[in-house]
Amino acid sequence: MPYQTVKGTYDLLPDEMVKFNMLADLFRQFLNLYGYSEIKTPVFEYTGVFQKENDTSDMVTKEMYTFSPNGKDSLTLRPEGTAGVIRSFVENKMYGNAELPVKLGYIEEMFRHERPQKGRQRQFTQMGIECIGDKDPLIDAEIITLGYFYIRTLGLEGVKVLINTLGDNESRLRYKKALSDYFRPYKDELCTDCQNRLEKNPLRILDCKIDHENEIVKNAPKMELSDDSAKYFEKVKHYLDILAIPYEIDDRLVRGLDYYTDTVFEVVSTNEASGSQATIFGGGRYDNLVKEMGGPEISGIGFAIGVERLMILCEAEEIFDFKKAIDCYVINMCKTPDYALSISEELRSNSFSTEMDYYGRSLKAQFKSSERKNARFVLIIGEDEEKENTVSLKDTLTRAQETVKRDELVERMDQLLEDYYE
Numbered sequence: 001m002p003y004q005t006v007k008g009t010y011d012l013l014p015d016e017m018v019k020f021n022m023l024a025d026l027f028r029q030f031l032n033l034y035g036y037s038e039i040k041t042p043v044f045e046y047t048g049v050f051q052k053e054n055d056t057s058d059m060v061t062k063e064m065y066t067f068s069p070n071g072k073d074s075l076t077l078r079p080e081g082t083a084g085v086i087r088s089f090v091e092n093k094m095y096g097n098a099e100l101p102v103k104l105g106y107i108e109e110m111f112r113h114e115r116p117q118k119g120r121q122r123q124f125t126q127m128g129i130e131c132i133g134d135k136d137p138l139i140d141a142e143i144i145t146l147g148y149f150y151i152r153t154l155g156l157e158g159v160k161v162l163i164n165t166l167g168d169n170e171s172r173l174r175y176k177k178a179l180s181d182y183f184r185p186y187k188d189e190l191c192t193d194c195q196n197r198l199e200k201n202p203l204r205i206l207d208c209k210i211d212h213e214n215e216i217v218k219n220a221p222k223m224e225l226s227d228d229s230a231k232y233f234e235k236v237k238h239y240l241d242i243l244a245i246p247y248e249i250d251d252r253l254v255r256g257l258d259y260y261t262d263t264v265f266e267v268v269s270t271n272e273a274s275g276s277q278a279t280i281f282g283g284g285r286y287d288n289l290v291k292e293m294g295g296p297e298i299s300g301i302g303f304a305i306g307v308e309r310l311m312i313l314c315e316a317e318e319i320f321d322f323k324k325a326i327d328c329y330v331i332n333m334c335k336t337p338d339y340a341l342s343i344s345e346e347l348r349s350n351s352f353s354t355e356m357d358y359y360g361r362s363l364k365a366q367f368k369s370s371e372r373k374n375a376r377f378v379l380i381i382g383e384d385e386e387k388e389n390t391v392s393l394k395d396t397l398t399r400a401q402e403t404v405k406r407d408e409l410v411e412r413m414d415q416l417l418e419d420y421y422e
């Protein structure tokens, strides 16, 4: 039996790579527009980077790929990008930068041992940003705007921005106690996971995939925000209004990771192609993570987009309507490939993507290849052209064919392109 990919992993074949790169290129343009610099952190870190004391998220407690190659160190394949970026921020003392906040972006593979299904893999890619060093509602609104306009620029319809606040440490502590008191009498009616969450982190119960529709969960008390947190959230909404971002408040949105404080948000798709995995991206503010990682007491905020989910949606909404194409295909009818070879290289060094025949095939077969590769220009080279130092140049859009001197070839093709696009 030939080998196959491991369950929950997949190949990105060349056609899909074109689409993946289109999404990544646009994301990089957005990083640039909003002043973010790209960072790359290692695929694996010490487990403690991701796992904090009393962590209750499914990601940390159930889904991490943890291993110990030397029987001593516990290492983990990163399940998400934020923790590694904050580790790097602290390790490299970026908090000492004259210009805070530090704005970092990444496009990286993540690993979670989840049950695979459409839009949920064990290896997947996140495009994320982290803005670390300042806490201001203006930043929260800007980050949500960046993500929202990225999705809208792609042309996706039917996206909803959901926002909520988890309050500051004080409000959250009070809320957790109120939730524990509320849920305790119903303990037996909750799933086994939620029974464990009851004392450790009752906020997680609101996010439970099993108990989500349980009336007890639906009727749970709402959070009472401290004055500071309430004002903060009002300002975030105010700036989102100014920026004309259509958002909905979802007071049950708590997010699946433990580090969030104050603003949290998700962008979900209403397109049925996304199935049960409708969240395209999610994020929020984290007041305590930098300190927990050994840095000073400063806040950060960020989000991550799931690229695979985005690709499913772009496919369903026919966003990818482009064909892979090359600039030139060189047809060689000479006895040797020498002349065609040197012309091909000359074209590439003038930035024309170029392919040529390697096998001395018939004229018909070579023309067929040029069509399959969507070549814009076909250059036909026979014994006469080689002798006279010319080529026959065919423009496949206008279907015009002409003989061009070799040393005027690049200039002529530039001219034809210019005329066509004028």
Ligand code: HAM
Pocket (backbone or CB within 6 Å): 079, 080, 081, 082, 083, 112, 114, 119, 120, 121, 122, 123, 124, 125, 126, 128, 129, 130, 256, 257, 279, 280, 281, 282, 283, 284, 285, 301, 302, 303, 304, 305, 306, 307, 308, 309
């Ligand atoms: P997250 O909600 O766990 O947040 O993941 C962000 C996005 O990654 C999800 O909305 C989804 O699109 C994608 N995703 C997550 N798990 C999978 C999976 N198994 N298969 C495919 N896609 C998946 C975070 O990871 C946070 N680090 C985001 C963040 C950045 N918060 C602050 N800064």
